[in-house]
Amino acid sequence: MTCRRMPRSSTSRLAGIVSAVAMMTFVAGGATASAAPTPVPRLDLDRYLGTWHQLAAIPQYFNLVCARDTQANYSRDPQGNIAVRNSCTTWANTPNDITGTATSNDPETGAQLHVSFPGVPTQDRLNGPTNYIVTALGPEYSWALVTDPSGLSGFVLARAVALDNADWQQVRASIVAAGQNPCLYLTSPVTGGESAIVPLCIR
Incomplete structure (x- = not known):
C-alpha cells in the first residue's frame, strides 16, 4: 500500500496492539519459520484471479495506513503476467491503492511469485526473487494463506468478507503448518465481516 500519515490516536492504538502481539509471541516461544514455507502442490493462476478480501495479516509497514476493507485484485495483463491492485480505506476514511505486477517463479506449482510495485524500495524490479x-x-x-520465504509476512485472503469457525480453524492450522505463529496475525476489519483487530490465536 502507499504510505500516508495516520492520525496519532490510531497510530498509538495499532502500535499498542502490535506490541502486545510481539509479547505474546515471545511468551509462546517465537514465531518465524526456520525453513522456507512449502507452496501448495498446484495453484491454478487463472482460478486465483479476481478480488480477495484481507481478513487477517501480520502487520507490515506498508499497510499500517489501512483501517479497513483491504483488498487485492488480480488480473492478467497484456504480457501474460498478473496485474496487482491493492486497495483499502485509511484511518482518515479516504481510499488508498497501489498497482503492481506479479510474475511466476515456479513453473512446477505456480504458487511462488515475485510481486513488484514501481517506486517502492526493494520491490520496484519487475523480475526478482520470490516474495x-x-x-x-x-x-x-x-480462502488462501500467503507468506514469503522468510515467513515474516502473512496474509489470510478470502473471496467472501467473512469465514465461518470451521474455516478459521483450518486457517490457523495452515499457519502453524507453514511454521508461523497465529498470534502474529491480526484480524483485518472488513465491512460486513470482522470489525475488531485482535490476534488470530485468540479470535
Whole structure:
C-alpha cells in the first residue's frame, strides 16, 4: 500500500496492539519459520484471479495506513503476467491503492511469485526473487494463506468478507503448518465481516 500519515490516536492504538502481539509471541516461544514455507502442490493462476478480501495479516509497514476493507485484485495483463491492485480505506476514511505486477517463479506449482510495485524500495524490479508464496488454499479457492520465504509476512485472503469457525480453524492450522505463529496475525476489519483487530490465536 502507499504510505500516508495516520492520525496519532490510531497510530498509538495499532502500535499498542502490535506490541502486545510481539509479547505474546515471545511468551509462546517465537514465531518465524526456520525453513522456507512449502507452496501448495498446484495453484491454478487463472482460478486465483479476481478480488480477495484481507481478513487477517501480520502487520507490515506498508499497510499500517489501512483501517479497513483491504483488498487485492488480480488480473492478467497484456504480457501474460498478473496485474496487482491493492486497495483499502485509511484511518482518515479516504481510499488508498497501489498497482503492481506479479510474475511466476515456479513453473512446477505456480504458487511462488515475485510481486513488484514501481517506486517502492526493494520491490520496484519487475523480475526478482520470490516474495509471495501461496501455502494453503480453502475448498474451491474460498480462502488462501500467503507468506514469503522468510515467513515474516502473512496474509489470510478470502473471496467472501467473512469465514465461518470451521474455516478459521483450518486457517490457523495452515499457519502453524507453514511454521508461523497465529498470534502474529491480526484480524483485518472488513465491512460486513470482522470489525475488531485482535490476534488470530485468540479470535
